[in-house]
Amino acid sequence: MEMHTPFLLWATLFTGVISSGPVPRKLFGEIRSPNYPKPYPNNNISSWDIIVPKGYVVKLTFRYFDLEPSETCFYDYVKIRADKKSLGRYCGQLGSTTGNHPGRKEFVSKGNRMHLSFHSDFSNEDNGVVVPYRGFLAYYKAVVVNCGSPAKLTNGIFSYVNKPANNTYQSVITYQCNEPYYHIVTRGGGDRYTCSSEGTWVDRDGQKRIPACLPVCGKPDNPVIGVQRIVGGKKAREGNFPWQALTEIHGRGGGALLSDRWILTAAHTIFPKGSARNNVSLDELAKDASIFLGHSDVEQIIRMGNHPVHRIFIHPDYNPNDEHNYNGDIALLELKYPVTLGPTVLPICLPDTSNTTFYMDGYMGYVSGFGVEKNFLSNNLKYVQLPAVSREKCQSWLDSKKRENPMVFSENMFCAGFLREKRDTCQGDSGSAFTVLDLESGRWVATGIVSWGIGCAQGYGFYTKILGYLDWIKGIIKEDTL
Numbered sequence: 001m002e003m004h005t006p007f008l009l010w011a012t013l014f015t016g017v018i019s020s021g022p023v024p025r026k027l028f029g030e031i032r033s034p035n036y037p038k039p040y041p042n043n044n045i046s047s048w049d050i051i052v053p054k055g056y057v058v059k060l061t062f063r064y065f066d067l068e069p070s071e072t073c074f075y076d077y078v079k080i081r082a083d084k085k086s087l088g089r090y091c092g093q094l095g096s097t098t099g100n101h102p103g104r105k106e107f108v109s110k111g112n113r114m115h116l117s118f119h120s121d122f123s124n125e126d127n128g129v130v131v132p133y134r135g136f137l138a139y140y141k142a143v144v145v146n147c148g149s150p151a152k153l154t155n156g157i158f159s160y161v162n163k164p165a166n167n168t169y170q171s172v173i174t175y176q177c178n179e180p181y182y183h184i185v186t187r188g189g190g191d192r193y194t195c196s197s198e199g200t201w202v203d204r205d206g207q208k209r210i211p212a213c214l215p216v217c218g219k220p221d222n223p224v225i226g227v228q229r230i231v232g233g234k235k236a237r238e239g240n241f242p243w244q245a246l247t248e249i250h251g252r253g254g255g256a257l258l259s260d261r262w263i264l265t266a267a268h269t270i271f272p273k274g275s276a277r278n279n280v281s282l283d284e285l286a287k288d289a290s291i292f293l294g295h296s297d298v299e300q301i302i303r304m305g306n307h308p309v310h311r312i313f314i315h316p317d318y319n320p321n322d323e324h325n326y327n328g329d330i331a332l333l334e335l336k337y338p339v340t341l342g343p344t345v346l347p348i349c350l351p352d353t354s355n356t357t358f359y360m361d362g363y364m365g366y367v368s369g370f371g372v373e374k375n376f377l378s379n380n381l382k383y384v385q386l387p388a389v390s391r392e393k394c395q396s397w398l399d400s401k402k403r404e405n406p407m408v409f410s411e412n413m414f415c416a417g418f419l420r421e422k423r424d425t426c427q428g429d430s431g432s433a434f435t436v437l438d439l440e441s442g443r444w445v446a447t448g449i450v451s452w453g454i455g456c457a458q459g460y461g462f463y464t465k466i467l468g469y470l471d472w473i474k475g476i477i478k479e480d481t482l
């Protein structure tokens with residue numbers, strides 16, 4: 001048996017491994033069955049390896065094809081293989097019903113090789129009559145690899161490094177995220193992708209997976225400036241608190257955006273204390289809930305449209321029937337669709353585990369909300385600056401109220417505010433975040449959730465201490481974006 005491998009030599013010349021003398025630039029050729037155009041001999045086995053330069057694929061068609069027809073091409077046949085896969089077994093004559101004639105079919109490899117094998121058996125007889133079959137004539141050509149348009153990156157773009165921009169072999173692109181609202185996370189192989197000889201865009205490590213654009217938290221374009229003094233609050237300017245959500249579940253509430261499709265809020269905005277409607281299912285509540293984001297004017301934010309809720313998660317410690325204990329007053333709303341981040345819609349960061357700095361007595365924070373002001377629901381986002389207060393002061397103030405059924409002040413709460421000044425959060429602010437500016441990282445961090453108080457602007461307000469619920473939050477939001 002003799003192997004025909006002239007094409008291997010030719011390919012070697014082309015790729016320049018042997019580079020003396022003029023290099024043939026023929027990127028095509030033909031393959032003939034033994035003795036073609038005369039009939040092929042019996043008992044012949046021949047095979048051909050077509051190898052074209054890297055970055056090209058092989059495209060092959062038959063110009064002429066005439067082999068002894070048989071059921072499943074059992075006797076005489078041509079087999080084609082590429083990329084460790086069979087591209088079929090062929091025999092027969094144009095128009096014959098037995099066999100498997102290739103017709104005008106184009107055979108295309110994914111890599112730069114194709115293998116053809118020919119086999120004839122001991123006879124070409126049909127009912128004792130010898131029939132001569134002429135075999136085949138095949139043409140092939142090398143076609144430059146095309147990777148197609150690169151995959152689109154959500155919240156980012158790709159751009160071509162090479163000019164002219166094209167999607168062919170060795171073309172290079174880079175991915176970028178829409179900064180500063182998203183940051184890029186690559187798979188370890190960088191943000192540059194090259195069109196490979198396999199026809200796929202791959203990074204430096206040869207990986208196909210494209211990067212991701214993850215939300216940047218706690219970095220508003222337009223933060224509140226300086227020390228400024230909801231009841232007695234200031235009107236927020238656009239983009240001061242881009243994480244602020246307006247919720248309509250049981251009346252007006254607030255929330256804070258985490259990542260790009262989660263709203264952190266208070267459980268009692270979903271199951272108010274002592275409400276008769278608390279047997280409504282979470283699914284029904286999710287369907288009825290309205291969530292608004294992206295503006296500090298109530299009319300405008302509502303006009304911008306509702307963000308439908310997919311699922312609601314309420315902390316298991318929250319008891320809607322105990323009006324004296326707001327422990328576990330925390331909930332998460334998962335939006336059906338992620339929001340596109342920008343100057344007026346941006347998530348807030350969560351605190352670091354086990355760092356209690358932000359809860360120290362006197363540490364200043366901000367609470368924003370669309371809540372009640374002078375007995376009316378506010379038309380604007382308002383904010384107040386309030387200091388966190390030590391547990392001892394909070395507790396003794398509560399004790400001084402001498403109520404018959406004292407409110408529980410659990411470890412999962414903190415209080416903030418002033419005793420004498422009329423600055424506090426109120427109804428409608430429930431669920432909004434208590435935020436602090438972390439001077440070290442320059443990021444805004446949510447440390448609390450507006451939970452409960454005794455009247456409005458009368459002494460301290462009480463907040464869910466987010467630090468105590470980080471594991472619960474992260475257990476539900478299983479994203480690496482917090």
Ligand SMILES: *[C@@H]1O[C@H](CO)[C@@H](O)[C@H](O)[C@H]1NC(C)=O
Binds near residue numbers: 046
């Ligand atoms: C097949 O035919 C070719 C061309 O006639 C010949 O060179 C080759 O030796 C044959 N191979 C076998 C196995 O008979």
Ligand SMILES: *[C@@H]1O[C@H](CO)[C@@H](O)[C@H](O)[C@H]1NC(C)=O
Binds near residue numbers: 162
């Ligand atoms: C594609 O771009 C590469 C490099 O920029 C260039 O060499 C090649 O000729 C281009 N191919 C086509 C088909 O334009």
Ligand SMILES: *[C@@H]1O[C@H](CO)[C@@H](O)[C@H](O)[C@H]1NC(C)=O
Binds near residue numbers: 276277279280
């Ligand atoms: C919920 O409770 C109210 C009264 O407590 C009752 O009338 C209503 O049928 C209940 N709804 C459901 C869905 O169980």
Ligand SMILES: *[C@@H]1O[C@H](CO)[C@@H](O)[C@H](O)[C@H]1NC(C)=O
Binds near residue numbers: 356357441
């Ligand atoms: C806690 O956070 C504050 C503010 O970022 C920082 O100054 C302090 O070093 C942190 N403490 C620890 C123990 O990480």
